[in-house]
Amino acid sequence: MKLQEYRSKEILARHGVPLLAGEVATTPEEARGAAARIGGPVVVKAQVLVGGRGKAGGVKLAATPAEAEQRAREILGLDIKGVTVRTLLVAPAADIAKEYYLALILDRAAKAVTIIASAEGGVEIEETARTSPEAILRLPLDPLIGLQEFGVRRVGFFLGIPAELRRDFASVLRGLTDAFFGTDADLAEINPLVVTQTGELLALDAKIVLDDSALPRHPELEAMRDLNEEEPAETAAREAGISFIKLDGTIGCMVNGAGLAMTTMDLVKLAGGEPANFLDIGGGAKADRVAAAFRIILDDPNVRAILVNIFGGITRGDEVAHGIVEARSTLEREVPMVVRIVGTNAAQAAEILRQANLITAESLDDAAAKAVAAASGAPGSA
Amino acid sequence: MSILVGRDTRLLVQGITGREGEFHSHAMLDYGTQIVAGVTPGKGGQSALDYRVPVYDTVVEAVAQTGANASCIFVPAAFAPDAMLEAADAGLPLVICITEGIPALDMLRVYHVLRAKGVRLIGPNCPGATTVGEAKVGIIPGTIHRPGPVGLVSRSGTLTYEVVQAMTDAGLGQTTCVGIGGDPIVGTSFVDVLDLLNRDPATEAIVLIGEIGGEDEERAAAFCAAEVRKPMAAFIAGRTAPPGRRMGHAGAIISGGAGTAESKRAALEAAGVRVADSPSRIPSLLREAGVR
Numbered sequence: 111m112k113l114q115e116y117r118s119k120e121i122l123a124r125h126g127v128p129l130l131a132g133e134v135a136t137t138p139e140e141a142r143g144a145a146a147r148i149g150g151p152v153v154v155k156a157q158v159l160v161g162g163r164g165k166a167g168g169v170k171l172a173a174t175p176a177e178a179e180q181r182a183r184e185i186l187g188l189d190i191k192g193v194t195v196r197t198l199l200v201a202p203a204a205d206i207a208k209e210y211y212l213a214l215i216l217d218r219a220a221k222a223v224t225i226i227a228s229a230e231g232g233v234e235i236e237e238t239a240r241t242s243p244e245a246i247l248r249l250p251l252d253p254l255i256g257l258q259e260f261g262v263r264r265v266g267f268f269l270g271i272p273a274e275l276r277r278d279f280a281s282v283l284r285g286l287t288d289a290f291f292g293t294d295a296d297l298a299e300i301n302p303l304v305v306t307q308t309g310e311l312l313a314l315d316a317k318i319v320l321d322d323s324a325l326p327r328h329p330e331l332e333a334m335r336d337l338n339e340e341e342p343a344e345t346a347a348r349e350a351g352i353s354f355i356k357l358d359g360t361i362g363c364m365v366n367g368a369g370l371a372m373t374t375m376d377l378v379k380l381a382g383g384e385p386a387n388f389l390d391i392g393g394g395a396k397a398d399r400v401a402a403a404f405r406i407i408l409d410d411p412n413v414r415a416i417l418v419n420i421f422g423g424i425t426r427g428d429e430v431a432h433g434i435v436e437a438r439s440t441l442e443r444e445v446p447m448v449v450r451i452v453g454t455n456a457a458q459a460a461e462i463l464r465q466a467n468l469i470t471a472e473s474l475d476d477a478a479a480k481a482v483a484a485a486s487g488a489p490g491s492a
Numbered sequence: 493m494s495i496l497v498g499r500d501t502r503l504l505v506q507g508i509t510g511r512e513g514e515f516h517s518h519a520m521l522d523y524g525t526q527i528v529a530g531v532t533p534g535k536g537g538q539s540a541l542d543y544r545v546p547v548y549d550t551v552v553e554a555v556a557q558t559g560a561n562a563s564c565i566f567v568p569a570a571f572a573p574d575a576m577l578e579a580a581d582a583g584l585p586l587v588i589c590i591t592e593g594i595p596a597l598d599m600l601r602v603y604h605v606l607r608a609k610g611v612r613l614i615g616p617n618c619p620g621a622t623t624v625g626e627a628k629v630g631i632i633p634g635t636i637h638r639p640g641p642v643g644l645v646s647r648s649g650t651l652t653y654e655v656v657q658a659m660t661d662a663g664l665g666q667t668t669c670v671g672i673g674g675d676p677i678v679g680t681s682f683v684d685v686l687d688l689l690n691r692d693p694a695t696e697a698i699v700l701i702g703e704i705g706g707e708d709e710e711r712a713a714a715f716c717a718a719e720v721r722k723p724m725a726a727f728i729a730g731r732t733a734p735p736g737r738r739m740g741h742a743g744a745i746i747s748g749g750a751g752t753a754e755s756k757r758a759a760l761e762a763a764g765v766r767v768a769d770s771p772s773r774i775p776s777l778l779r780e781a782g783v784r
Contacts, residue, residue, distance in 0.1 A: 216596050218676040218706050221603055253604045294595055296676075323569065324595035357734060368674060369648025369703050372729040376753075377770055379732045388733065393649075421650040421657075452657065453633060474654065475772050 111320045112159045116199045117334045118316040121293060127285035127300070128278065129313040132201025141182030144200035145175040154181040157197040158190050159339045161234075166190040171203055196338050204312060209302035210269050211235055212283065214290040216297070216321070222250035223290065225257075225283070227265050231302035257287045271311075278311040293331060294324030343406045350402040352391055359384025360485045362407035362416040362445075364400075366391050374419045377474055383482035386413045391420075397433035401440060408443045415446045415485035417477055422453030431459035435466040446484035450477040494623035495643070495668045495688040495695075496586065496614070497525075497562065501627045504529045504560035504584070506567055506575045508540045508547060513566035516590075516631050517541055520564075523634040525627040529554040551582040562586040564620065564629050569593040572616060576602050580611045587679070588629050589616035599677040606679060613679025619649040619671035632656075632669060640665015641783065643689035645682055646701035647674050647708070651729060655701055655771045662775030664783065667695045674703070682712035690720050697723040697783040699774055700765070704730030704753050713759035723781035724765040725774050728753045 113121070116134050123131055132152070133144035145152045156168030163169060168190050172178035178200060188195045209231030217224035227247045230238050238245055247268045251257055262280045271279045282303060290298040297319040304314050325332050337345055347354030353368065357375075361383045365371035368390045375385040387410065391403050407413055420430050430451055438447065448469040451459040463470045469484065471477035503520070507513035508530025518541060521527055529548055530540045536549030548554035551563065563579040565572055565587065572591040579587045587606065594616050606613045614621060620630010624637040631649075636657045642664055646652040652671050659666065670685050672678055682700060689695045698720065702709040709728065716724060731753040757767045766777040 216600075216676060219708075219711075221600065221677060223597075223600070253600055291597065294597055296596065321596050323593045324597070326570075327595075355734065357732075365650075367648060367650030369646075369651030369701070369729045370654055372703060372733055373651055373654070373727075373771060375732045376729060380769055385732060421653045453653070454635065473772055475770055 111322055111325060111331075111335060113318045113320065113331075113334055114157045114159065114197070114336055115155065115316055116157055116197075118298075118318040119313070121289050121318060122285060122300070122313055122316050125285035125289040125292065126281050127289070127313050128282065128311060129316070130202040130204060132199050135182060135198045135200050136186075136196060138179045138182040138186065141198055141200050142175045142179035145172060145178035148200065148202050151203040152178050152200050153203045154178055154185060155199045155201065156185050156188065156190060156195040157199055158193045158195060159336065160191040160193055163190050168195060193339055204304060204314060205307040206302070206304045206314075207307050208305040210304070211238070211299075211301045212265075212286060212303050213297060213299035213301070214287060214295070216295075217248075217250060220250040222253060225249040225251065225261070225265055227269055229269050231304070235301070257284065272305070274309070275305065275311050282311060282313065289318065293318060294321045294328060295319060296321050343409050346402070346409075347389070347406050350399060350406070352389060352399065352403055352406065354390075354406060355388040356410065357385050357387050358412070359386045360412050360414040361481050362386045362389075362410065362413040364389050364391055364403050364407060364416065364418045366393065366420050370419065370421060374417065374474065374478070377478040378417065378481060381475070381478040381482045383478070383485055386410055397436050400430070400433040401437035404437050404441055408441060408445065413445060415448065415481050417481035418447065418449040418451075419474060419477060420451045420453075422451060422456065422459075427451040427453055427455040427459035428462060431462040434468070435462060438466070438468075446487070448477050448481040448484060450474060494626055495685075495692050496612070496621045496623070496670060497629045497668070498623045498626040499526075500561075501629065502526050502528045502559055502561045503627075503629060504531060504551065504554050504558070504563045504579075505545075506531045506551065506563055506565045506579065508532060508545065508566070509535055509538075510566055510568075512590075514540065516566065517545070519631075519634065520628055523622075523628040524625075525629060528558040528560050551578045551584070555582045555584065560584065562588070562629065565589040565591055565616075567591060569595075573598040573602050576613065576616075577605060580606045580609050584611065586612045586614075588614040588618070588620050589679075590618065590620060590630055591615075592617035592675075594675070596676050599675065603677055603679060614670065615673040615675075615678060617675040618673030618678070619652060621668060621670040623668045624666050630671070632671065636660055637669070638663075638665040641667065641694070641696035642699055642778065643667045643692065643695035643697070644669040644699040644701070645685040645689065646671050647682075647703050648701055648729065651703075651771070652701055655699065655727065655774055658772050659699070659775050659778075664775050664778055667692060676706070682708050683715045686712055686715055686720060690722060695722065697725075697778055697781065699778070700724065700726040700760070702726065702728045702756055704728070704733050704756070705751055707751060709756040710759045713756075713763040713765065716760070716765055717763035723778065723783055725768060725777040725781065726760050726765045727768045727771050727774060728756045728760070
């Protein structure tokens, strides 16, 4: 789960990272009030989780409270990559002398938490990785000892932190590290970390991505989830215990297992169609979860056909088939449905599906082809 | 011959009295796996699986009483790291953890402790390993296999079953099938299993099932190019997956240009591995490579 900038900064500030916190505003008037309290020039920043908000006009400078109100009016309601801006951060503007990149990540290849640092801050780190990989330091932390003084020094010297700021830099890196481990993060990033014209070291922007598996033990972080940023269908899926990502195609997919779900999408594409979603219904799915999955899929008006691909494994295929037939009778919208159930009791499952007039398929390739054909026909056919 | 699990496996199941643990332990017994003990703290002295398996409070006691030499873990995510550490502490050389949803930082600690002790960890969040006709440890359905010359390693669950079923339907049997798990931090990598299969005299050909994310497949490709002379086929899931849904900025840096399905396919093909567009194509690619 990604946290908004202002949430990430709250957490970093709590761990002693120096930053200009600013205030959150949801109306132009609030932005004006915030700017007045801050005094001096401010920056008005859209709080969205998608990248590229600056280019989309979501970050603007304002010299006065009146101007902050005007900028807030422009940014609120803006559509940035499909997300409507509802929240702003109004923060003191900083005169930047130097920008750095600093992050900790869960590094699956190194089997460690790794510090990533670059003196080329303010740009996307992927861009730096492409153009000048030598400008990036990667320092895996020993799992036994974590971040030690020598590690702090190594990163500081690599970045060329001025001598008078080394002590401040140590608290930034220590604070970022504590925030990473304290929140069970996958990523904790400061970009840019800046030195101002007046010689202060400050975190100007921050991003924390949390490990979803650790969220159950961090209810205070779960409470920071921004439902405005989620597709309503994705929220509904999460609450039903279904893994779902909306895509742009016309063929809704319902599959058990993430790898098989991705494969099903790939084969839809290979058969000339476009998947409408990724959907992993999880193990041991019962009729109610099947029904929830159907509702979520059909909530997307682009969906013209549904492809169900279940590898029953130890789950009985006939039970899954009954679940599908039951769930289907409760649906409000009728679209062609291609169902493939493999594994235990697949023959009984096929019979149940045939009696219910569902299109069945033996192989996954065949199922994908039938779904693509069904989606290109008139809605409601078959 | 086989790898990891077989006739000599004396299995202990941690979480044997739980819903999942009990269900799958029955299936393992039915397959012929020797389950010698179960562990559920507080239920020591009882028995499980229709009185066929004694239950102990601790792993160390179970090992002392039964000579167990491998553990399969079904306990919930909140307790699974402790269960893995307990198995390692009791000296078990092989731990297969089925549990999904374990926090990554917990897994990092477990990974390094087990590695330092020389314990082979498979998973977590994996379907387990089956040596066909000998032993199944985990949740891979026993009915999908037939004995034969092909070894398989995969990061997925049901996708593995799909590929195994396709091979079995085409008359291509298997030696050992291993699911290494889809979590960011897993105990055993593709390369580890490829090395074992490559050395296994009964395995004449190898199938690798990968998916997008990370760079384990790229490392596997490098290993194949350098070490593996047995015929190989592969499938990589996720060609149509949207980029960046789960990766932060620095996550993408880990993979650099790698991590996409296309880069993984290209790396494997460059290493001489035949890469299929669909799981159903795996058997014919193996046939083309001379496997029968």
